[in-house]
Amino acid sequence: MLKIGHVQLGTNLLLAPIAGYCDLAFRLVCRRQGGVGLACTDLLSPQGLLRGTATSLDLARTNDEDKPVGMQLYGGIPEIMAEGAVWAAEHGATIVDINMGCPVDKVTKKDGGSKLLCIPDTTAEIVRRCRRALEPYNIPLTCKMRLGWFNDQPIAEKLAPRLIDEGVQAVTIHGRTTEQKFMGVVNLDGIKRVVEAVGNHCKGAGLNVPVIGNGDVREPGDAKAMLDATGCAGVMIGRGALSTPWLFRDSWSVITTGTHAPEPSTSEKLEIVRQYMRFMLQFRDEHYCMFQIRRRISWFGKRLGKELDHRGRPVGCRGLKEAVRAARSPDEVYAALEKFEAGGLRGIDSVEATAEAAG
Ligand SMILES: Cc1cc2nc3c(=O)[nH]c(=O)nc-3n(C[C@H](O)[C@H](O)[C@H](O)COP(=O)(O)O)c2cc1C
Structure with a gap:
């Protein structure tokens, strides 16, 4: 079963952040259907959280049933990201995640989202600062990235091991590049290469850091197919959950028993x-x-x-x-x-x- 730092998840299936969609209400809908090991908030602006703006507080809203929950921060300024991590730790986060995959201009122009793939020194500094800031709270730090910025330049397989050395305790990898945005199909070979790079690195360092695969899981059999094809330790599901909130339960049934549950009435x-x-x-x-x-x-x-x-x-x-x-x-x-x-x-x-x- 999937473990992130000291946090043991009930299944190895995670609900992805989808800005504007995965609010508390929707996370609870998916959780009530079963099979959700961890759900994540949509991307949160640390500045917004620290200033207490209504939009950011609404996005970060959680409750006792909404656990375990990852709070995802975006941005490119290490001090502010670390302060945001502390805010999240003090407001109900089970895990803090750093967004390294958002392709939207508004985010990347300020060195956030997938721009972090292109500025590894800053990214390492962000991870280091957040890790240090979270230590007193004993809260794991994770990151969610794409394969790279350009289609022909795989970055994640090099960056992920470096960030593990800085203290990241799980890596989610969306099998597309920034250039691809959401087009084409998920690249399972690309995810596999990241799984292997992290596995080799961890073996040498005596660590156990799970890689979570993500992209295009729409049917219950898709999550199992991703686990089998890539060797990843868990699967994160985004858009598939919007139409099929019971997808986690049914995917978990396929993974654990090989049986396909009947479609709800x-x-x-x-x-x-x-x-x-x-x-x-x-x-x-x-x-x-x-x-x-x-x-x-x-x-x-x-x-x-x-x-x-x-x-x-x-x-x-x-x-x-x-x-x-x-x-x-x-x-x-x-x-x-x-x-x-x-x-x-x-x-x-x-x-x-x-x-x-x-x-
Ligand atoms: C409208 C939209 C908003 C998204 N917002 C976020 C976000 O806030 N943070 C993040 O890490 N990824 C975000 N993503 C990416 C998803 O988490 C996921 O990586 C991607 O959709 C591929 O997975 P899927 O095929 O299961 O949806 C977003 C995707 C979409 C389509």
Whole structure:
């Protein structure tokens, strides 16, 4: 089983940070489904946390059920990152993670995110300072990186061992480069090379630092396939969880018993959406809840309306998505979910219909 520093996880599956998506409400939805060994906050600005800005505090919100939790910091200034690490340690983090993978200009222009792959001395200094700052709290430090910045320059396999020497206790590797952003498919060979480089380094140094693979896990069999293909010690799941919050439970079932659990029923899936709404209303407010559900119903919709019509085609959930996007209150969303449960609000999206008509 996966252990990060002294923190023993219940499974070796982790919920990834997805800025704007993996809030406390969603982390709890995934945890209630089972199989989540660790969940991570979205990337947090240490300056925002230290100043106590409302946005940063909302993003860092956690509670007793939301454990173990990684708090992810981004930035390029070692002192401030270390102060942010202390803030996280004092506000409920089980683990502190440093973002070394974000490809967004706003972040990389300030030496944060995947820019850290290109400035290894600064990155090592950040790790050293954070490690030292976290020592009194006995909280492990981890990092999440990409394979490199440019497609033809693998950096992670060299940088990861160096950062382990500075005190990083787990490395998550997203099998893409910054240049790729989110395009193409995950490079399992690239992840494997990082696993091997870290393994060789640790053997020599008498250490045991897990490498966690990440990228494109969408179906329960994908996590096991990544473990088998790369030798990684754990798997982090991002976008797959947005449509399939039960993916951790089902992936864990495949990993531990080789069995594929049956897909939840439509009623169970709708109850997950309701639960997510209730958590958002509990932790935030109606405005936030409506903003999130309107944009996220298409993610949940990927797993709804799968039953087949008399011609053998999925019935779809276009009507539900339209009704939720048009809803003006949580009650209207609940009403739409009820109508769908009763058999209404079906229909396939026009793009799907066009594709089908084109054969
Ligand atoms: C919209 C979006 C926001 C993301 N935000 C973060 C983030 O805050 N921190 C981070 O380390 N990675 C972030 N990622 C990257 C994911 O954690 C993950 O590495 C990537 O999506 C590949 O994994 P997946 O295929 O399982 O989603 C983000 C990805 C997306 C699509």
